[in-house]
Amino acid sequence: MEWRRRWFYIALISLIASIIFTANFKTDISAFFIAGDSAEEILLANEMQSGALSSRYIISISSESEAAVSSAFTSLFKSELANIEGIIDVWIPGKNTVPVPALQKLYASHASQIYSLEPESYLNKLLTEKGLQSRAEMLKKLLLSPQASMIKKIALQDPLLLSLAGFESVRSQFKDVIKKDQRFQNLILQTEAAGLDIKRQKRIQKQIKELFSDLAAKQGCKYSLAMTGVPVFAVHTQQLMQGDITRVSIISSILITLLFIWIFRSYKALFWTALLMVAVVCSAVLVTQLVFGYVHGITLAVGSTLIGICIDYPIHALVHSQAVTAERRIDAISRIWPSMMLGGLTTLVGYVALGFSGYPGFQQIAVYAGTGILVSLLLTRYILPAFLGNEKTSRPKLVFAERWIGFCLRYRLLLAIFVVLLLGLAWSNISKLRWIEDMQQLTPELDQLKENDRMIRSRMLSSIEPGRFVLVSGIDIESALQKAERAYQKLDALKVKGELNEFYGLYPWLLSAKQQKINFQTLQSRLDDKIRTNWKTALAEYGLSVKKLGQLDYPETDFISLAEIFDSPVKRFIENQVVVSEHRVLIMIWLAKHQPEALQHAFLDMPGVQYFSQRDLLNRMASEYQQRAQISLLIGLTVIVLLLLLRYRNLWVTFQALSPAIIAAFFILAGWSLTGQAVSFLHLVGFLLAVAICVDYGIFYRENRSGNIVLTYQAMAASMLTSSVAFGCLAIANTSALQTLAQVVALGVIVGFLLCPVIIHHTNE
Amino acid sequence: MYKTTNQFFVWSCYFLVSGVLIVMDSAAYAQATLESVLARMKPQTVIKIHYRETRFLELLDQPWKGSGYFYVFPDGMIKEQWYPQRQVMAVKANKLYYFDPFADVRYQGEMEDASGGQAIAFKGLMAGDVKLLQKYFQIEFQNQKKTWILTLIPKQSELAEQLSRIIISGTVNQPVNKIEVFLTDGDQHVMELKTEDQGNQLNTKVEQLLAELQSKG
Numbered sequence: 010m011e012w013r014r015r016w017f018y019i020a021l022i023s024l025i026a027s028i029i030f031t032a033n034f035k036t037d038i039s040a041f042f043i044a045g046d047s048a049e050e051i052l053l054a055n056e057m058q059s060g061a062l063s064s065r066y067i068i069s070i071s072s073e074s075e076a077a078v079s080s081a082f083t084s085l086f087k088s089e090l091a092n093i094e095g096i097i098d099v100w101i102p103g104k105n106t107v108p109v110p111a112l113q114k115l116y117a118s119h120a121s122q123i124y125s126l127e128p129e130s131y132l133n134k135l136l137t138e139k140g141l142q143s144r145a146e147m148l149k150k151l152l153l154s155p156q157a158s159m160i161k162k163i164a165l166q167d168p169l170l171l172s173l174a175g176f177e178s179v180r181s182q183f184k185d186v187i188k189k190d191q192r193f194q195n196l197i198l199q200t201e202a203a204g205l206d207i208k209r210q211k212r213i214q215k216q217i218k219e220l221f222s223d224l225a226a227k228q229g230c231k232y233s234l235a236m237t238g239v240p241v242f243a244v245h246t247q248q249l250m251q252g253d254i255t256r257v258s259i260i261s262s263i264l265i266t267l268l269f270i271w272i273f274r275s276y277k278a279l280f281w282t283a284l285l286m287v288a289v290v291c292s293a294v295l296v297t298q299l300v301f302g303y304v305h306g307i308t309l310a311v312g313s314t315l316i317g318i319c320i321d322y323p324i325h326a327l328v329h330s331q332a333v334t335a336e337r338r339i340d341a342i343s344r345i346w347p348s349m350m351l352g353g354l355t356t357l358v359g360y361v362a363l364g365f366s367g368y369p370g371f372q373q374i375a376v377y378a379g380t381g382i383l384v385s386l387l388l389t390r391y392i393l394p395a396f397l398g399n400e401k402t403s404r405p406k407l408v409f410a411e412r413w414i415g416f417c418l419r420y421r422l423l424l425a426i427f428v429v430l431l432l433g434l435a436w437s438n439i440s441k442l443r444w445i446e447d448m449q450q451l452t453p454e455l456d457q458l459k460e461n462d463r464m465i466r467s468r469m470l471s472s473i474e475p476g477r478f479v480l481v482s483g484i485d486i487e488s489a490l491q492k493a494e495r496a497y498q499k500l501d502a503l504k505v506k507g508e509l510n511e512f513y514g515l516y517p518w519l520l521s522a523k524q525q526k527i528n529f530q531t532l533q534s535r536l537d538d539k540i541r542t543n544w545k546t547a548l549a550e551y552g553l554s555v556k557k558l559g560q561l562d563y564p565e566t567d568f569i570s571l572a573e574i575f576d577s578p579v580k581r582f583i584e585n586q587v588v589v590s591e592h593r594v595l596i597m598i599w600l601a602k603h604q605p606e607a608l609q610h611a612f613l614d615m616p617g618v619q620y621f622s623q624r625d626l627l628n629r630m631a632s633e634y635q636q637r638a639q640i641s642l643l644i645g646l647t648v649i650v651l652l653l654l655l656r657y658r659n660l661w662v663t664f665q666a667l668s669p670a671i672i673a674a675f676f677i678l679a680g681w682s683l684t685g686q687a688v689s690f691l692h693l694v695g696f697l698l699a700v701a702i703c704v705d706y707g708i709f710y711r712e713n714r715s716g717n718i719v720l721t722y723q724a725m726a727a728s729m730l731t732s733s734v735a736f737g738c739l740a741i742a743n744t745s746a747l748q749t750l751a752q753v754v755a756l757g758v759i760v761g762f763l764l765c766p767v768i769i770h771h772t773n774e
Numbered sequence: 775m776y777k778t779t780n781q782f783f784v785w786s787c788y789f790l791v792s793g794v795l796i797v798m799d800s801a802a803y804a805q806a807t808l809e810s811v812l813a814r815m816k817p818q819t820v821i822k823i824h825y826r827e828t829r830f831l832e833l834l835d836q837p838w839k840g841s842g843y844f845y846v847f848p849d850g851m852i853k854e855q856w857y858p859q860r861q862v863m864a865v866k867a868n869k870l871y872y873f874d875p876f877a878d879v880r881y882q883g884e885m886e887d888a889s890g891g892q893a894i895a896f897k898g899l900m901a902g903d904v905k906l907l908q909k910y911f912q913i914e915f916q917n918q919k920k921t922w923i924l925t926l927i928p929k930q931s932e933l934a935e936q937l938s939r940i941i942i943s944g945t946v947n948q949p950v951n952k953i954e955v956f957l958t959d960g961d962q963h964v965m966e967l968k969t970e971d972q973g974n975q976l977n978t979k980v981e982q983l984l985a986e987l988q989s990k991g
Contacts, residue, residue: 080869152833153840155863155872155881158936161833161959554833 013395017388021284024291032294033303063204065585066238067102068196068217069465073231077191082230086221087196093216095209098199098581115577117163120172121532121563122525126494126516131174132535138543144169145547148558168544168558171532175517195465199581204239207247214244237462245458253742254306261738265316265731272405272727273327281396282323285388289319293381300376308373311747314754315378317735318356318702319385321728322349326389328405328724329715330397339394345714346390351656352705353386355649359701362645363694365637371694410726411719417766424767432672435679442682444635445689453745479512479598479608480621486571486587489594489617490521496598496618499611509608511601518583522568529565536561597621638690642697649704665769666711670703672768673760677753691749698750699757702732706758710765718771729762820847820976823969830962843970845980852983864987871987882988921945934958 070086072078083101090099116123125131134140148170151160163172198217202209214236221234269279293312297304329345330338357379364375417424479496483489493514503509520528545559571587574580588595600608608620653663674696681688706725713721736758739751823844830837842855850866864871872881910933914925924942928934938956945951955963 080867149834150877152831153829153838154874157831157961158957158959161831161961164833549835552835552838554835557833 011395013392017284017288017392017395021288021291024288024295028291028294028298032298034309035303035305063239064200064202065204066198066200066217066236066240067465068198069235069237070194070196070221070232071235072192073233075192078194078232079228079230080194082224082228082232083194083196085228086224089220089224090196090198090217093213093220095201095213096198097201100197100581102195102197112579113159113162115569115574115579116172117166118566119525119569120167120169121529122566122568123517123520124171124174124528124532126497126520126524128528128531132531135169136535136540138547141540141543141547142550145544145551145553149551149553152553164558167563168561171563200240205243207244210240211244211247214241235461235465237458237465242455242458242462246455249743250307253744253747254309257738257742257747258309260741261314261317261735264734264738265320268730268734269320269324272324272407272730273331275331278327278331281393282320282327284396285323285385285393286316286320288388288392289381289385290316292384293377296380297373297377301373304377305370305373307370308377311374311739311750312377312381314735314739314750315381317731317733318378319381320731321705322353322385322389323393324727324731325349325709325724326393328720328727330394332715332717332720335397338397341715342390342394345709347656348709348712348714349389350386351652352708353382354652355704355708356701357382358645358648358652359698362641362648362697362701365641365644405723405727407723407726407730410722413763414719414722414766418771421767421770428672428764428767431676435675435682438679438682439675440682441685442678443685443687445687477603477605477620477622478600479612480619481596481598482617482619483594483596484592486589486594487521487523489596490515490519491523492615492617493596493598494521494524495615496612499615500598503603503607503611506607509600509603513586513599513601515583515586515596515598518579519569519571519574522570525568529563532563536563634690635693638693638697642693645697646700649701653704653708662711666707667704668768669707669710669761669764670700670757672764673703673757674700676760677757680756689749691746692753695750695753696757699754699761702754702758703761706762706765707769710769710771713771722766725762725765729758732758817846817848819973820845820980821969822971822976822979823967825853825968826966828964830964832960844967845976845983847977847980852980852987854983862983862987864984866984871984873987880987 068090070078070083087099087101090096135144148160148164148168151157151170152164154160160170163170200210200213202213204210217236218234221232224230225232266279266283269282270276273279290312293315294304294309297308325345326342326349329341333341360375360378360382363378364372479500481489481493481496483492494516497512497514497516500509500512500514504511541559541561544561545555548555548558571589574583586597586599588597605620605622612618612620650663650667653666654660657663657666677696677699678688680686681692706729709721709725710718715721715724733755736751736754739747740755742748742751821844823846825842825844827840828837829840839857840855841857842853845852845854850864852862852864855861855863859876861875862871862873869882873879910928910930912927912929914923914927916923916925922944926940926942928937928939936958938958941954941956943952943954951967953965953967955965957963
């Protein structure tokens with residue numbers, strides 16, 4: 010036995026060293042973010058996590074009185090914000106802040122390619138005698154307007170001002186500025202770091218708040234600051250989780266340690282078990298690291314409950330071994346090993362099923378917990394005996410367990426009838442079980458942030474409806490643009506029908522090469538001598554220089570490309586509408602007020618174009634997770650039943666071992682029905698875990714390998730206490746997902762434990 | 775999108791400079807330093823000035839002529855063009871306004887939107903802040919026997935890209951009577967000015983014009 014102990018110490022030190030040198034711990038929430046199923050949804054989810062949109066803030070300054078927010082203060086704040094490291098751009102939404110030289114440089118030379126999506130009808134109107142006269146009149150007006158300098162540069166390249174045609178639609182923006190509520194002023198801020206780069210975003214948010222307070226104090230302004238955006242949600246969620254991880258880990262470790270000391274009254278036993286648990290956690294971390302390349306903070310938080318599960322095996326071993334003399338201790342452990350292994354396997358099934366529930370982060374938890382359970386089982390069987398010394402024989406003093414089993418043995422029939430009645434009551438209520446349909450309800454801890462987000466967005470000048478858009482997907486930018494251009498036609502038709510107020514695509518910023526070619530060819534074919542003469546006449550009529558503007562030379566140039574736009578200051582205007590990956594390009598067409606059904610219906614016959622609602626997507630995912638969780642639950646239960654059947658080769662015995670867990674779980678379901686609590690896939694996941702853990706109690710109680718049912722029940726009580734404490738500690742977390750697990754599993758294991766002596770009849774009591 | 779505040783801003787810059795300089799008392803130049811003159815620039819009441827403007831533009835066959843009134847007041851000014859057709863434009867505090875009733879086009883923007891440096895420079899003019907003005911313009915002041923000439927040459931690159939120089943001239947003991955704006959593309963604007971009225975009785979007119987500019991259209 011001595012060599013096992015030595016090898017264990019060496020292995021433990023090696024494990025710790027490996028973790029120190031290789032483990033990569035992450036706390037960003039990206040790994041636990043919801044990912045979609047289709048290529049588009051995955052790409053979109055990635056974009057939401059790390060794209061241009063994710064690194065954008067909306068900052069809102071509001072006046073605490075009825076007075077308007079001073080534009081001088083806004084300007085100063087805006088210019089100071091730009092000096093914060095990591096902020097690459099700040100602007101006031103709704104303002105036309107396109108650097109004009111960039112616009113002129115970018116588009117004037119491409120005028121003949123970008124002037125319209127319907128070149129024939131556009132030119133039909135423009136190239137008439139009257140159309141040309143009105144264009145000359147417009148040109149003169151513009152040359153005398155505040156934009157004269159830019160117009161002059163454009164007119165020298167593009168006398169017909171074709172390059173401005175598409176931009177006419179944006180004119181109304183200035184009117185919007187006048188209509189806004191002066192008590193608020195929003196700013197948009199673009200950061201260099203991705204929204205989920207918590208460390209940098211946290212610093213930026215702190216600096217923004219400090220800067221605002223300083224400026225407001227210096228200027229004597231009574232303003233308040235609010236901000237929203239992916240980085241705000243990310244930092245808040247990360248802080249929430251980090252707090253949960255720390256709190257849950259510390260409190261559950263302390264409580265389990267105290268519980269252990271209270272049960273065994275032996276510091277040596279505590280030390281051995283602690284060593285085993287360190288080895289269990291280290292192995293779990295290392296395997297998770299090897300499989301995923303990193304270990305997530307949430308895995309550690311949920312995984313901390315693992316100690317409460319894994320410690321069950323040494324506890325069973327200790328209770329049984331310490332009840333006998335020193336020389337019979339190894340035999341005592343060997344005797345209960347088959348029960349432990351079966352119990353461990355059923356728990357493992359629960360965690361593996363959890364991995365298949367669809368929630369991305371749970372896969373890591375499954376690997377982490379699965380490894381922990383296996384390692385704990387093996388260490389209990391092969392290493393723990395090496396630590397068992399010659400301490401005096403003792404038995405845990407869990408009086409409540411002794412009294413409860415005594416009470417149950419005496420009044421078992423009455424209690425069984427009571428359980429059956431409760432089951433009947435539960436059955437009659439189970440149909441009232443309510444499912445959560447809106448995924449937003451899964452994160453009530455973010456309600457305040459969501460309300461803040463809604464409030465800030467309501468102050469935006471834009472009429473764009475957040476989270477709902479037309480999603481165009483193509484294998485490359487050209488194919489996506491061509492599809493988008495067909496979609497614009499449908500959207501125009503919907504506008505005419507009154508089913509859509511407005512839409513914002515990539516036109517006039519970018520057109521497909523195909524459309525640019527058509528535009529160019531159409532223009533060239535239409536510019537004949539008659540039109541050139543008419544144009545000169547129109548110029549002369551309005552006193553414009555025929556010499557400088559009379560030549561309608563529109564030479565062929567390269568098509569304007571996305572790369573060219575992304576290389577210019579115009580990038581800001583479309584970067585949040587285009588997602589480019591190696592094999593797929595997505596274009597988002599933003600929508601103003603619209604009728605969702607009409608939009609959904611409009612694109613049914615257009616492959617690669619779909620109406621997209623983020624909220625619908627999340628709710629669909631919730632529904633899919635729920636279905637998967639139900640399937641996982643069924644598969645998990647089936648595997649557990651099969652394992653038990655394989656072991657007992659008797660249906661009745663299998664049913665007996667399983668029933669405390671199933672009935673406990675059923676009571677919990679009935680409890681949710683009675684209280685009207687809506688149930689999500691997370692509840693089902695917890696339900697499965699509760700069953701997987703509770704089955705252990707049924708197995709231990711049914712098998713009673715020590716031959717002493719009171720001792721077996723004492724061991725079960727010790728293990729139930731650690732499991733319920735470990736899971737119960739999750740209730741102090743602020744993350745509602747962890748609270749749900751706490752509620753379901755802790756309650757499940759307690760009820761399952763209490764039901765064992767009521768349901769399973771023992772012959773050798 | 776072409777109706778951006780940038781161009782609007784540059785255009786309004788020399789409009790603003792013009793307006794500010796219109797109210798300068800030329801006599802001050804003959805006796806005082808530039809600092810003391812600028813310190814006195816801010817008008818204490820509304821001043822109504824008639825202007826005649828001629829633009830020599832490369833793309834027009836004939837020079838363009840326009841006329842109307844400036845209303846200059848303590849924290850801004852309004853240019854109301856009456857000929858060849860009505861247009862109203864104003865600068866008040868940090869805001870720029872433009873309204874073309876014929877085309878039904880309105881603009882409203884922050885001066886900082888176009889260029890912080892330019893705005894600061896013109897704010898400097900309004901506030902008589904010579905240091906700030908000197909940061910953005912090279913200032914040349916010539917005081918001759920009967921006339922004086924003030925030349926502003928932009929230092930700041932964005933402004934210098936479009937604006938070559940502004941020459942303001944007048945006769946001793948008379949207000950500014952001519953402003954010439956030279957653009958880098960060769961175009962030129964000339965404005966001849968004559969003060970018509972001043973006093974608080976013009977406040978109502980200023981308020982009407984500002985209300986027209988700020989209305990929702």
